[in-house]
Amino acid sequence: MEIPDRTLSQIQGCLIGGAIGDALGYSVEFTLYHEIRKQYGPLGITDFDLDNGIALISDDTQMTLFTANGILEYAAKQAKTDAVLSKEAFFWQAYQDWLHTQSEKIAPVPPSCWLFGRKALHSRRSPGNTCLSSLRQTESGGTLENPINNSKGCGGIMRVAPIALYFSPERLPSDDPAAAAAVIGAKNAALTHGHPLGYLPAAVLVYLLHRIIYAQDPENISLEEIVSDACLMLQKNFPKQTEAVNTLCRLLQHAVLLAKEEEEDIFALEELGEGWIAEETLAVSVYTAIKYQNDFYKAILCAVNHDGDSDSTGSLTGQILGAYLGFDDAACAFDITPLEEKDTILEIAHDLYFGTEHDPNYEEKYVSHTYRNDFSNK
Ligand SMILES: [Mg+2]
DSSP states (O other): OOOOSHHHHHHHHHHHHHHHHHHHHHTTTTOOHHHHHHHHOTTOOOSOOOBTTBBOOOHHHHHHHHHHHHHHHHHHHHTTOSSOOOHHHHHHHHHHHHHHHTTOOOOOOOOOOGGGGOGGGSOOOOOOHHHHHHHHHOSSOOOSSSOSOOOOBTTTGGGOHHHHHHOOTTTSOSSSHHHHHHHHHHHHHHTTOOSHHHHHHHHHHHHHHHHHHTOSSGGGOOHHHHHHHHHHHHHHHOGGGHHHHHHHHHHHHHHHHHHTSOOOHHHHHHHHOOSSBHHHHHHHHHHHHHHTTTOHHHHHHHHHSSSSOHHHHHHHHHHHHHHHHOHHHHHHHTTOTTBTTHHHHHHHHHHHHHOSSSOTTHIIIIISSOOOOOGGGO
């Protein structure tokens, strides 16, 4: 695929990088560190463990793709009306479509996402219980003001990256577009995860990715500085969540400090947690991304070889560094030929970058409630 400029490369790098980390981590998600090394050797897992020749992606990448589909439907329909449409309603419908792919017996809402037509996405890959139960139980999901539950699992943060990718400063006019995108990220996570530490980390991830991709001075990006700015962003935009903001910022500061020390990775990660809950998933990913900021391969190995939630920490690390280093660095670190739904991921990256406003082909893809049935091709 021809890459016309750096921003598209970063968007592709973010989504492909996330899928790489997700696929490596999915093979060892429920495997302890000593068992991983027993199975794969002293360095742990170092490449895709193929299933019938395919590097399987998990619910993390599946839901990330549906987030993107929801945004693009929102954007395509918003462009056709003066009424202000709810982004969250489009996210919710997209996740209902994802729920359908998980063989869930729920009320028959017609699927609208074209991704629903991808047979390979109709696979259950250890989906998070909180996402499943939240999507089953209400018609519209939780909000920041009316939390749906008290969960701070990582099912909210692991799917929000496309919000940072799509809502460029041009598409989200604001004094601080990264912060504005971060608030959309928090609202998205709150649809299914009601604890502040379930949705504030999602805001931080969106903020980090947005600052990395839409930096005003791309030659001089400091990941450490952006993490520090993210804490100021939280304090300013979530004044009612002081306790959770302080907890999250302390953990992120600890991750940044650890990344600059000589501590062995496995001991550093133990201090940050196993990544099952959102603040820990983010902290582990911030640690690995900063420590190995110029080496995508080493970062992913660090992010997946531990006792915890390897696919989510692998996915977030891959997203952050894929955005930071660009598509070539992410895609060349591993042979991505067997990566499941690689072309679908790149198609979604293309659509997020170019938008739906000016292409008549998007009428059927994102506006009308029809989905492309590709089952016969798989
Ligand atoms: Mg997963």
